[in-house]
Amino acid sequence: MFYQIINSFLSFTLGLLTASLIDKYSKIFYFHFKNNKKEKKTKKEPNENQNKDSLSNSFIIVVGVGGVGSHVVMSLLRSGIKKIRVIDYDTVSLSSINRHAFALRNDVGKLKTRLIKEYSKKLNPNITIEVIDDAFLEENFDNFIKEGNPNYVIDCIDDLKSKIDLIHYCTINKIKIISSMGAAGKTDVTLLRYIPFNLLQGDTMGRRLRYQYKKKYPNENLPEMLCVYSLEKNEKGLSELEEHQKENIEMYRINFNERVRTLPVFACLPAAFGQIISFIVLGEIIGYFNINDVIKENKNDIKIPLIGNVNIEKLIDDYKNYEVNKMGFDEKKLFFVYEDFLKVAKAFNFCSSVSCISGNKMRFVRWRPFNSPSPDNLVIMNKSEMHSLYNVKNEDDLIYTFGKENVERIDNIIKNQIKI
Secondary structure, three states, X not given: OHHHHHHHHHHHHOOOOOHHHHHHHHHHHHHHHHHHOOOOOOOOOOOHHHHHHHHHOOEEEEEOOOHHHHHHHHHHHHOOOXXXXXXXXXXXXXXXXXXXXXXXXXXXXXXXXXXXHHXXXXXXXXXXXXXXXXXOOHHHHHHHHXXXXXXXXXXXXXXXHHHHHHHHHHHHOOOOEEEEOOOOOOOOHHHEEEEEHHHOOOOHHHHHHHHHHHHHOOOOOOOOOEEEEEOOOOOXXXXXXXXXXXXXXXXXXOOOOOOOOOOOOOOHHHHHHHHHHHHHHHHHHOOOOOHHHHHHHHHHHOOOOEEXXXXXXXXXXXXXXXXXXXXXXXXXXXXXXXXHHHHHHHHOOOOOOOOOOOOOOEEEEEOOOOOOOOHHHEEEEEHHHHHXXXXXXXXXXXXXXXXXXXXXXXXXXXXXXXXX
């Protein structure tokens, strides 16, 4: 039964694909979600009437109703959710029609939120759609988010600052939230995954988001909310404008004073992101699975890597203690998260950045001691190499100590594999 639900989701979402591919992707998602579900059931699953009541009595807020968010809303509307609040001040542009669930060409210039409200009333007059199309500012969160006691907040925002503010607000107010990472520039729907935010790896937006979150709230742990992301490495650049676009450029601008050229978006990906998010939220509402169990299972699945024979977490603690206790650096300004260290370790193959040899006396250390600690000023060295850094006071000293070729090689790895 559940496989058929996913199949119907993807049939609607991935209309450009053949039936055989839809069936293939449905099975991939089915087994992925099935394996993430807690196998030992501790309570009786809700019956059909309870499921309907749970859905119709739920109140969900969707923040950002562009490519991903619009498909989330579409699924919620068609799954029996009777009260939804949509928040977005953006309008439909020509460039967004290929990925927006509600927009047609004659909707260009219309507010996305109003478009959704018009559609929902045609679909079901009994659905309550609350529309907020004001600027999404932190001072408005009590009215925008807290009012009405939502069962869930779904974050589909592109802007990092707003995303951080929303996640933090929901976390401190104990409001359930799930977040979407970036769908732009991705093409492979089979690489979509969900994982707790604090364990997320391999996603560019996720990495930047965690870094900025930790920078803004240095004394707080990263939230354990679930997020949906792609394992696919984004190597696409900004799309080029075609000649007919250049003739009427304002029609393709997403927002006033923002760039016209954007990352290319394959229509299937935002839709798939939206359907997975909807599935997670709806699945928890009807009792299909408990998100806390999913978070716990993901934690237990994380294997802590070694550098030499030393646990990487031990080396992280050693580094932070060294910077704070020996170098007197302000702990609140050490804006590092676990993945920053892991990314450095992987970039240098868990070996010394200088000698490329592994050993038991390895340490994380600042590459340029005369610059402040940061993820892109971090390398691995053995004890003797680390001692050589004591006399490095400037760039010339660094080249003299380790050689120009080594410095250029390490800088190139930092630039291409580590730098945020």
